[in-house]
Amino acid sequence: MSKSPTTKSRALGKVTLSDVAAHAGVAPMTASRAINQPELVSALLRERVDKAVQELGYVPNRAARALASAQSKVIVVLVPSLSNAVFTAVLAGIQDALDPCNYQILIGNTRYSDAEEEKLLATYMQSNPDGILLSGLTHSPRVQQMLATSRVPVVSMMDLSSEPGAMSVGFSQEEAGYTMTRYLIDKGRKRIGYMAAQLDERTLKRGDGYRRAMEEAGLFDPALELMCPDPSTIALGAELLGRMLSNMPGLDAIFCCNDDLAHGAIFQCQRRGIKVPEQLAICGFNDLPASAWMKPSVTTIGTPRYQTGFEAANLLLASIRGNEIPARRIDLGFTLVTRESA
Amino acid sequence: MSKSPTTKSRALGKVTLSDVAAHAGVAPMTASRAINQPELVSALLRERVDKAVQELGYVPNRAARALASAQSKVIVVLVPSLSNAVFTAVLAGIQDALDPCNYQILIGNTRYSDAEEEKLLATYMQSNPDGILLSGLTHSPRVQQMLATSRVPVVSMMDLSSEPGAMSVGFSQEEAGYTMTRYLIDKGRKRIGYMAAQLDERTLKRGDGYRRAMEEAGLFDPALELMCPDPSTIALGAELLGRMLSNMPGLDAIFCCNDDLAHGAIFQCQRRGIKVPEQLAICGFNDLPASAWMKPSVTTIGTPRYQTGFEAANLLLASIRGNEIPARRIDLGFTLVTRESA
DNA sequence: CTGAAAGCGCTTACAG
DNA sequence: CTGAAAGCGCTTACAG
Numbered sequence: 059m060s061k062s063p064t065t066k067s068r069a070l071g072k073v074t075l076s077d078v079a080a081h082a083g084v085a086p087m088t089a090s091r092a093i094n095q096p097e098l099v100s101a102l103l104r105e106r107v108d109k110a111v112q113e114l115g116y117v118p119n120r121a122a123r124a125l126a127s128a129q130s131k132v133i134v135v136l137v138p139s140l141s142n143a144v145f146t147a148v149l150a151g152i153q154d155a156l157d158p159c160n161y162q163i164l165i166g167n168t169r170y171s172d173a174e175e176e177k178l179l180a181t182y183m184q185s186n187p188d189g190i191l192l193s194g195l196t197h198s199p200r201v202q203q204m205l206a207t208s209r210v211p212v213v214s215m216m217d218l219s220s221e222p223g224a225m226s227v228g229f230s231q232e233e234a235g236y237t238m239t240r241y242l243i244d245k246g247r248k249r250i251g252y253m254a255a256q257l258d259e260r261t262l263k264r265g266d267g268y269r270r271a272m273e274e275a276g277l278f279d280p281a282l283e284l285m286c287p288d289p290s291t292i293a294l295g296a297e298l299l300g301r302m303l304s305n306m307p308g309l310d311a312i313f314c315c316n317d318d319l320a321h322g323a324i325f326q327c328q329r330r331g332i333k334v335p336e337q338l339a340i341c342g343f344n345d346l347p348a349s350a351w352m353k354p355s356v357t358t359i360g361t362p363r364y365q366t367g368f369e370a371a372n373l374l375l376a377s378i379r380g381n382e383i384p385a386r387r388i389d390l391g392f393t394l395v396t397r398e399s400a
Numbered sequence: 401m402s403k404s405p406t407t408k409s410r411a412l413g414k415v416t417l418s419d420v421a422a423h424a425g426v427a428p429m430t431a432s433r434a435i436n437q438p439e440l441v442s443a444l445l446r447e448r449v450d451k452a453v454q455e456l457g458y459v460p461n462r463a464a465r466a467l468a469s470a471q472s473k474v475i476v477v478l479v480p481s482l483s484n485a486v487f488t489a490v491l492a493g494i495q496d497a498l499d500p501c502n503y504q505i506l507i508g509n510t511r512y513s514d515a516e517e518e519k520l521l522a523t524y525m526q527s528n529p530d531g532i533l534l535s536g537l538t539h540s541p542r543v544q545q546m547l548a549t550s551r552v553p554v555v556s557m558m559d560l561s562s563e564p565g566a567m568s569v570g571f572s573q574e575e576a577g578y579t580m581t582r583y584l585i586d587k588g589r590k591r592i593g594y595m596a597a598q599l600d601e602r603t604l605k606r607g608d609g610y611r612r613a614m615e616e617a618g619l620f621d622p623a624l625e626l627m628c629p630d631p632s633t634i635a636l637g638a639e640l641l642g643r644m645l646s647n648m649p650g651l652d653a654i655f656c657c658n659d660d661l662a663h664g665a666i667f668q669c670q671r672r673g674i675k676v677p678e679q680l681a682i683c684g685f686n687d688l689p690a691s692a693w694m695k696p697s698v699t700t701i702g703t704p705r706y707q708t709g710f711e712a713a714n715l716l717l718a719s720i721r722g723n724e725i726p727a728r729r730i731d732l733g734f735t736l737v738t739r740e741s742a
Numbered sequence: 743c744t745g746a747a748a749g750c751g752c753t754t755a756c757a758g
Numbered sequence: 759c760t761g762a763a764a765g766c767g768c769t770t771a772c773a774g
Contacts, residue, residue, distance in 0.1 A: 123769075463750085468765080
C-alpha cells in the first residue's frame with residue numbers, strides 16, 4: 059500500500075500513471091498502453107504493469123485523459139422530469155444501450171423549463187460531450203445555437219422530427235392523440251373532453267390530434283378542453299375531473315393527456331359514485347403499470363419508452379462512430395390498449 | 401464568430417482561454433481571473449474579457465480545470481433504482497440542495513446490485529469526486545475499501561448509521577416496520593402477514609421491526625412471512641396476495657413492505673371481491689401519491705424522501721467545506737399515515 | 743513492441 | 759491588480 063512518493067503541493071497525492079510505470083520498470087507510455095490497448099504490449103510487460111496497478115491501487119484520472127485525448131467519453135441526456143415514470147424508463151433504455159461502451163452519462167433534469175435546459179446544457183457543454191440525447195423537438199434559440207456551434211451529434215427522443223438530417227426516435231404524438239380520440243368517437247361517445255396538464259410539447263400535440271379527430275367528426279367544441287399548466291399528478295386529475303363535470307354539461311368521455319391524470323379522475327369517480335365507463339368513459343396515455351390493475355382497468359396508449367431510450371442511444375453511438383445510419387428518423391409507433399375504462 | 405487561429409492536430413478546434421486572453425489583450429491568467437474571481441480584476445480588463453468571452457463564444461474546459469486545480473466539482477450519487485419514486489424524490493432533494501453550488505452530479509443506478517455498485521463507483525472514482533452520496537448502510541468490501549482509500553466524504557442516505565463518525569441521513573427502517581405492525585396489532589389484528597419483495601437492506605429491516613412487534617405480542621409465526629426477491633411492482637403485489645391467501649389460513653392483515661405491493665394487493669382484492677379492510681387489512685410503506693386517492697385509501701408510513709436528499713447533500717457540502725458539523729447522524733423520522741385500508 | 747518529447751487547457755504559486 | 763513560469767496526469771505523434 060505504498061503512496062505516491064512525491065508530495066507536491068498541487069497534487070492530489072494520488073497514484074499516477076508514472077508511479078505505476080516506475081513500479082513496473084517501464085515508461086509511462088508503455089503503462090498507458092498496457093492499460094488501454096493491452097494487445098499492443100508484450101505479455102511480460104503487460105503483466106508487470108497489471109501487477110503494479112493492483113499493488114498501487116491505481117485509478118486513472120479521467121480529466122487528464124479527456125484533456126490529452128480530446129475525447130470526453132461523456133454523453134449528456136436531458137429529460138424534463140425524473141419523477142415521471144416515462145422518462146425513467148427512457149433512461150433505463152439509454153443505460154442499457156450505453157453500458158457496454160464505457161460512456162459516462164450526465165443526466166440533466168430540465169423540470170419542463172427552457173431556462174433550466176439552457177443552464178444545464180451550458181454547464182454540460184464544459185465537459186465536451188461526445189453526444190447529446192434530448193427530449194422533444196422544440197428548444198430555445200440559445201439551446202439550438204449551443205448545439206449548432208458545438209457540432210456534437212444530437213438525437214431527439216419522444217417525437218419524430220420533420221427537419222431533414224435531424225436524428226429522432228419516438229412516435230407521432232399527434233397521431234396517438236388522434237387515434238385515442240377516434241376510438242372514443244367510434245365507441246359512440248359525443249361529448250368528449252380533453253384533460254391536459256403540464257402543457258409541454260407532447261401534451262399539446264396530443265391535443266392537436268384530439269382536435270383533428272373531433273373536428274373531422276363534427277364534434278369539436280372548444281369548451282370541452284381543459285388545459286392546466288400545473289404538473290400532472292393523481293391529485294390534479296381528481297381535481298380537474300370535478301371542474302370538467304361542473305363546466306361541461308353532457309360530458310360522456312374524457313381523454314386525459316396521461317395516465318396520472320386518468321388515475322386521479324377515475325379515483326374521483328369512484329369516490330363520487332360515478333360509473334366508469336357506463337356514465338363516463340375515461341382514458342389515459344402511456345400505459346403505466348397501475349393502468350392494467352386498477353378497477354376499472356384503464357384504456358390508454360402504450361408507448362415505447364424503454365425502446366425509445368435504447369434506440370436513441372444506439373443511433374447516437376452510430377453517429378459518434380461515424381457508422382452508416384440507415385434511418386435518422388426512427389418511428390417506434392404506439393399501441394391503443396383498450397381496457398375497461400373506455 | 402472567429403475561430404481559434406491555430407489548427408493543431410490534437411486540439412478540439414475550440415476556443416480556449418488563451419484565445420480569449422489574446423482577443424482581450426491580456427494574459428491568460430488575467431482572463432482566468434476575470435471569469436472565476438472577477439473581484440480580483442480591474443473593471444476595465446474584466447469588461448474586455450467579458451466581451452471577448454461573448455464574441456468568441458468561449459466555453460471553459462472542465463477537464464482542464466479539474467486537472468489544474470485538483471478539484472473536480474463532481475458529486476457522485478448512487479441510488480438502487482430510478483423507477484422507484486422514492487429515489488427520484490431523494491434525487492430532487494439533492495439537486496435542489498446542490499443547485500446553487502455549481503456541482504456536477506453523477507447519478508449512478510445500482511439496480512439493487514452490489515456488483516453494479518462496485519462497477520459504478522470504480523468508474524466514478526476516475527472523476528475524483530469531491531463527495532459521495534450513498535443509499536443504505538451496507539456495501540461490499542470492495543466498495544468500502546474504495547471509499548476508505550479515497551478519503552472522500554461520504555453520506556449514507558435512507559437509514560441511520562450506528563458507526564461512530566459516519567454521516568447518515570434518514571430514519572430507522574426497523575422502527576418504522578415495528579410501528580406499522582404495532583398499529584395493526586392495536587387494531588385487533590392477529591394473523592398479520594408480511595409481504596416483502598426486492599429484499600434489499602431496507603425491506604429486511606422493516607421485516608425485523610415486524611418480527612419484533614409480532615414476537616412481543618406473542619403473535620409471531622414464520623409462516624406469515626412471504627419474502628420474494630423479485631422487484632417490487634403492482635403486478636407482483638397482486639400475485640403475492642393470491643399466494644398469501646392460499647398459504648396462510650386465517651390471515652386478517654397484510655403489511656406490505658412498500659406501497660407498490662400494497663396497491664397491487666388491494667387491486668387484487670377488488671377483483672376478487674375481498675373487502676378491505678373489513679375482511680383483510682392491507683397497509684403499505686412510503687405513502688406514494690396514489691395511496692391517498694385510491695379507494696380504499698391506503699394506510700402507510702410517510703417517509704421523508706425529498707428531505708433526506710436535501711439534508712444529505714447539505715451535510716456532504718458542510719463536510720467538503722470543512723464546516724463544523726453539529727450532527728453527523730440526522731434522524732428525519734417517519735409518520736404513520738392511517739387511512740381506509742387498515 | 744517500446745519510449746522520449748511535446749502538448750491538451752487550465753490554475754497554482756510566485757513575483758512584481 | 760497583472761502576468762510569466764511551471765505543472766496537473768494523461769495521450770498523441772513520432773522515432774527507433
